[in-house]
Structures are given as C-alpha cells and as structure tokens.
Amino acid sequence: MDLRTLRYFVAVAEELHFGRAAVRLHMTQPPLSRAIKQLETDLGAVLLHRSPTGVSLTPAGAALYDEARTLLEQADQARTRVAAAAGTATMTIGTLADSAEQAGTQLAAAFRQRHPGLHVRIREADFTDPTTGLRSGLVDVALTRAPFDETGITTHVLRADPVGVVLRADDPLADRNHLHLNDLADRRWFQLPEGIDPVWRAFWSHPAGLGQDGPVVRTVHECLQAVLWNGTVGLTTLAHALPEGLVAVPLLDMPPSRLVVAWNSTDSSPLIRSFRQIAAAVYRRAS
Amino acid sequence: MDLRTLRYFVAVAEELHFGRAAVRLHMTQPPLSRAIKQLETDLGAVLLHRSPTGVSLTPAGAALYDEARTLLEQADQARTRVAAAAGTATMTIGTLADSAEQAGTQLAAAFRQRHPGLHVRIREADFTDPTTGLRSGLVDVALTRAPFDETGITTHVLRADPVGVVLRADDPLADRNHLHLNDLADRRWFQLPEGIDPVWRAFWSHPAGLGQDGPVVRTVHECLQAVLWNGTVGLTTLAHALPEGLVAVPLLDMPPSRLVVAWNSTDSSPLIRSFRQIAAAVYRRAS
C-alpha cells in the first residue's frame, strides 16, 4: 500500500470507471486494473464490485476511499511543511477540480518561466473547500470560483462564466438552447457535502429547494457521473468541454460563476502580486 | 514520496546511522543511502547532515520525521479500518519498541499457527503510548511494559525484568556489578516526550529529579543512541542484549519492569483469551 496506489484507487473510486480513471491518471486501463487488484490482495478485502455496466464501491472500498483521501492530503501537507522548514522559496497554487484546473497548469507554467528557481506546486481541491486550502495555509494562492466566504481573503476576478444545466444527451430538454429553473422542477439535484462554505453552498444549491435526494458530489467529475448514472441534473460552467453523452444548456436565472484569483489578505508577498498580474495578462489575451 | 521511502527515512532519522537503519529495514546500506538522497531531491531539501562521525537531522529533516511518523500511523489505521469495514477477522498485536518486540513476533507466529485463516498484524509503538494504541482501537491486544494508567485496561503479567542503567563501556562505573541512584546524581538523564501517560512517566523518570537537560527519547533505540552520543545515561530492562560499546548495570533501587499482556477490559473476544493463554504458555516454557 503506497501513496501511488492510493491515488489510483481514489481516481477509480471517484470515476467509478477504470477507463476514465486511467485517462485522469495519464495511463492506460490494464495496469490500473492490476494495481487495484494488487491493492485488494494486499489489504485482503474486495474494494470494488465489478460489472460490465460499471463499478461500485464495497463497504471496505468506501472506507478506504475516505482514508486514502485524508492520507493523500496529509502527504501533501507534509511536503509543504518540509519545504517551509527548509526555507525553500515555494509557491503553492490551489485549483478547483474544474475549468480552473487547466487554467492552473497553464498559469503555473507561465509563472515558473517568470520565476526560475522558485518551486511551484499545484494542489487540486474539491468542492469541500472552495478556497482550496487558503485559510489552512495549504496553498498560497487559489484559482477558484466565486462566490464563497471571503472574510480574510482578497479576490481578483479573471472571467465570468455563465452557468448551465448538465443533461444527458438523450434528455427531452437536451436540445433547448436555454432553460429556466422552473423547467427542472421535478428533477433530482445533486447534493453538496456537509460542512462546506455556506456562501458556496447557497450559490450552487440555490435551486436545490426544487428537487431533493440526489447523490452527494465532491468534484465536477462526480457531478457529471451522477448525471450519467443516476439521472440527476448537474450544474457547471459553460467554459469547458463535456464528455460524450452529456450536454450543457444555459440556465437563464443563474448568475454567472466568476473565475478568481484568491489569496489571504494578510499575505502581501510580491510573488502573489506577480501571480495576479500574470493571471490577468493571460486572461486578457485569451478574451 | 511514497510510504516505503518514508519508512526508510524514519528508520534513518531514529538510528541516526545508515548502517543500523539498514539492518532494521532488512536491507543493505547502499540502496538506503540512494533512497534517502532521492527523497531529498524529490522534496528539494536537505534532510540530513552527513559526517563520517554520524548523521544529524536538519530542520527540514526534523519536520519530515514528525510528518512521516503521523503519515505512517494514519496508513496503519487505514488498513485496520478497511479490514473492519470488510468484516475480515483481524487481530492486531501492539508491541513496544523494546524486548517486547521480539516477543511479539514470536507470539504472533504461534498465534497465527493456532488460528489459521485469521489475519494477524503487528504494530510497533514507542514510549509516547505505552498501551500501543489499545484505547484508540488501533490494536486489540498489547505486549508492553507496566506500569501505566490501567483504567479500562486489564493486564496479565508475563515476566518481571530488573531495570538497569545503560552506560558506555568506557564509563568509570561500567564495571560495577550494581549501582544505586545516588551513584548517578551528577549525570544527565534522558527526557520522555510531552503528554505521555503520567504513570509511565513517573516510573521511568523517577530518578529524573537528579539530573536534567537530557535529550528527549521516544524509543529504546533513541535512548541507547543518546547514551553513545550525548553521554547521558539511559534505563533499560536487563532482558535483552545491548549493542557493542554499551553495558547495563543493575539498579538496585528501581522496582522491576513487568512485561504484560494488556487488552481493553470491555473487549471479551475469545481471541484475546486465546492470545493470553498462548503468551502465558510461551513464557512458562521459556523460564
């Protein structure tokens, strides 16, 4: 049981699909299957129920998923703390598992080029913390989506993306070119996990008063999977491409989601100023 | 940075000696050196100061040591939780990094033989928790040393070992055949870490009122290292062999340390009864 294998397992547990998990891990499916099987024999427990239609977690798998997530997070934290103790100049960029993800890698590359010798790291977070770890000091600057509770945090808007409903391509409403919340009154909506930022929750589960009982989602991937498998409806920004079989229809009565750079207001490092400027420049050029 | 490498680093950080760490890890020294060096380049920080006389931790190394210990512990916990969720019959034996260590592996083998099909795991703990994780449920039964705070815990004494002072072989007192605390009034004593079991602390640091300012030790290995390097004096049971260059002299005014089997009083599993019986039988035969 090493951290690499746990990363593999987390990917499979979130995608519930070996093929897609392999894509996310930048590898092919067979070695992934083997690694999971080895993990199962190592732990002496079956973690996944395989069927040709898909994959589901056993109780042991669900337990390991939680454990693995905290372990990987702790490992991440360990790196940060060691770097801090070593006095190494380090910049950690937090991104949301979202369109901000690709923006993050792109900006990180530009930032590395601008500041050679500096250690630049990227940390991916999920919906459980829209600040991606700013408050706990896990990251120095975040590429994330407003709105969230901004006390103690300063933000700078890069772009505003309209929000759309994610539907299966065979949905009767899939070919509309726009929708209202009323059109979806009888649908099941995804739920956000417990204990997350209330402002964030209010924004994204604003329409949740209409339907209930959807599955809890922690990442965009999980949200899209829920649409495909559970027949719920999801929400997403219209900024990025969707996988085969899903379409996004603009939702007229949702305010747009703002892609922002965020940092702790007390943190006045010149690196953050620099990062903000580079981010702004990249997005000015892109639009 | 995977868990295996972290285990390597923890071993080196505790032994402060590549060769001994390699022995503890059941491997040879060269690949261990390489692994640590790779870890350093991976983290981008120097973890150890190497000198021909020995090894010392840099601030970054000390930080990683703490992080790695908690990570490995969490990983251990994860295995236990997954096994519990899977409903696998599992027995976890906790041992103190002490003479109880070898007794543990020996008993585990006998126990495995008696209960084939059962998963038997060993967890090594250090002085920070003399119950080796009984209260937190990390282990089902502990092979450890009394006395400690026994509320909620039942113990069964296997053996009583007299306690001795550990001295360097070249110490002027090394050739005595017994000593009293007064003989050591001017020496520096090791310190136990913060927040540990008060009964345990009272027993082992009973003579600490005499000297102060020694290094904090968490394992027997660390204690012995402190004797060799810092010229402090250590305490140990007389049950096991000492490395070259160290001698143990019986301390007349210390009560003996009792090797015990311990389990949660509320836990009335038949496995624990069985374990107690096997342990008693093994030690009856041995004496």
Added chain:
DNA sequence: ACGCCCGATGCCGTACGGGTATCGTCGCCG
C-alpha cells in the same frame, strides 16, 4: 602517519510498473 569507520558511488541482476493486443462477458438493439 596509518588504519578504521561510515557514507557515497559504480555495476549488475531481477522484479515490478506500464504499454499493446486480445479475450470473456454482459447488455443493447436490430
């Protein structure tokens, strides 16, 4: 100054991780 101890380095064999090709099986649809 010589020898010893300890960590580093070079070299080699093996074993494990990852890729490509293919199979077994179940569900779907004509």
Added chain:
DNA sequence: CGGCGACGATACCCGTACGGCATCGGGCGT
C-alpha cells in the same frame, strides 16, 4: 435471437528502478 459494442480481465513484452555486491573517499582516533 444473434450480432455488436462497452468494459474489465488476461497475456505478453519492455524499460526502469530497486536491491545486492564490491569499492572508493574522507574524517577521526591512536
């Protein structure tokens, strides 16, 4: 009801990297 497609498992191959053996280099003690 039979063919097709999707998905995970299996077989086989290759490269890397991990561990062992032999040796080197540099301090420290005598």
